Amino acid sequence: MQEISDFLVFVMHKHQNRIAEPKLLDDIAKAWAKRFEEVDRLEVMTNESDSEFKLQ
Numbered sequence: 001m002q003e004i005s006d007f008l009v010f011v012m013h014k015h016q017n018r019i020a021e022p023k024l025l026d027d028i029a030k031a032w033a034k035r036f037e038e039v040d041r042l043e044v045m046t047n048e049s050d051s052e053f054k055l056q
Contacts, residue, residue: 001039005036005039009032012028012029012032022036
């Protein structure tokens with residue numbers, strides 16, 4: 001998950017250099033910050049047991 005986050009930050013910074021309007025930059029930064037906050041709150045669930053998935 002960290003690699004994905006790092007990649008998205010890299011892409012965001014790369015494309016920010018191409019955008020001239022400061023308000024748009026602020027909106028993009030806020031949108032990405034909100035997205036990262038939402039991702040940080042996701043719960044990671046593991047499989048309890050393989051036996052649940054076996055055909056009976």
